[in-house]
Amino acid sequence: MQGKFITIDGNEGAGKSTQIDFIYQYLKNKGISAVLTREPGGTELGEKIRELLLSNSTGKMHSDTELMLVFAARNEHVQNKIMPLLEQGEWILSDRFSDASYAYQGGGRGLDIARISQLESWVLQDFTPDMTLLLDVPVDIGMKRVESRGKKDRIEWENLGFFNRVRDAYIARSQQYPDRIKLIDASQSIQNTSNQIQEILKIL
Ligand SMILES: Nc1ncnc2c1ncn2[C@@H]1O[C@H](COP(=O)(O)OP(=O)(O)OP(=O)(O)O)[C@@H](O)[C@H]1O
Numbered sequence: 001m002q003g004k005f006i007t008i009d010g011n012e013g014a015g016k017s018t019q020i021d022f023i024y025q026y027l028k029n030k031g032i033s034a035v036l037t038r039e040p041g042g043t044e045l046g047e048k049i050r051e052l053l054l055s056n057s058t059g060k061m062h063s064d065t066e067l068m069l070v071f072a073a074r075n076e077h078v079q080n081k082i083m084p085l086l087e088q089g090e091w092i093l094s095d096r097f098s099d100a101s102y103a104y105q106g107g108g109r110g111l112d113i114a115r116i117s118q119l120e121s122w123v124l125q126d127f128t129p130d131m132t133l134l135l136d137v138p139v140d141i142g143m144k145r146v147e148s149r150g151k152k153d154r155i156e157w158e159n160l161g162f163f164n165r166v167r168d169a170y171i172a173r174s175q176q177y178p179d180r181i182k183l184i185d186a187s188q189s190i191q192n193t194s195n196q197i198q199e200i201l202k203i204l
């Protein structure tokens with residue numbers, strides 16, 4: 001059987017990490033043992049780049065540098081993990097992928113979408129997920145959910161305007177790629193979100 005590459009994306013506290021476990025379990029019940037991974041990260045080097053991106057001690061970083069670091073980690077992830085696993089017929093579930101660059105570096109930081117797209121083409125050519133589940137939640141609700149975590153990472157210090165732009169950019173992506181990106185209302189209960197996801201997964 002052919003493997004599939006499924007990504008789960010969305011703004012802070014939308015429930016990505018919660019729902020990726022649900023998807024993993026759902027697939028397992030169908031006899032599919034998926035590989036869980038995440039971005040930025042997913043490989044040894046990628047996780048080191050993640051540390052640079054998220055650590056509060058990293059200091060000042062130009063937005064273009066941030067974009068290139070994210071894509072450097074992604075290149076490592078795709079070349080050394082995702083593609084080889086897909087070739088072996090494995091299913092892969094990734095907590096975030098390229099859409100996050102359009103949302104955070106494009107929407108949040110305000111980088112030109114055309115330049116992000118150029119870099120994406122350079123790094124990934126036409127490699128794209130088979131399906132992306134986009135969990136959407138109003139920024140304030142998402143923030144409240146993650147508040148109890150306490151320690152903020154380098155990105156989480158950004159203001160409300162930043163996160164609203166991130167959310168809007170994600171929604172714009174789903175409108176641009178309606179076949180691949182499934183927009184899910186993640187503002188209700190965990191169970192409610194899982195039910196919506198389960199309905200969508202039936203088409204796989
Ligand atoms: N629909 C929901 N309703 C209420 N609480 C939720 C819901 N989904 C997730 N949570 C809770 O909110 C917190 C954040 O969820 P989770 O870590 O899955 O979000 P995330 O999208 O992965 O966040 P981050 O962007 O920080 O990685 C967790 O404590 C989780 O149990």
Ligand SMILES: [Mg+2]
Pocket residue numbers: 016017018095
């Ligand atoms: Mg998470």
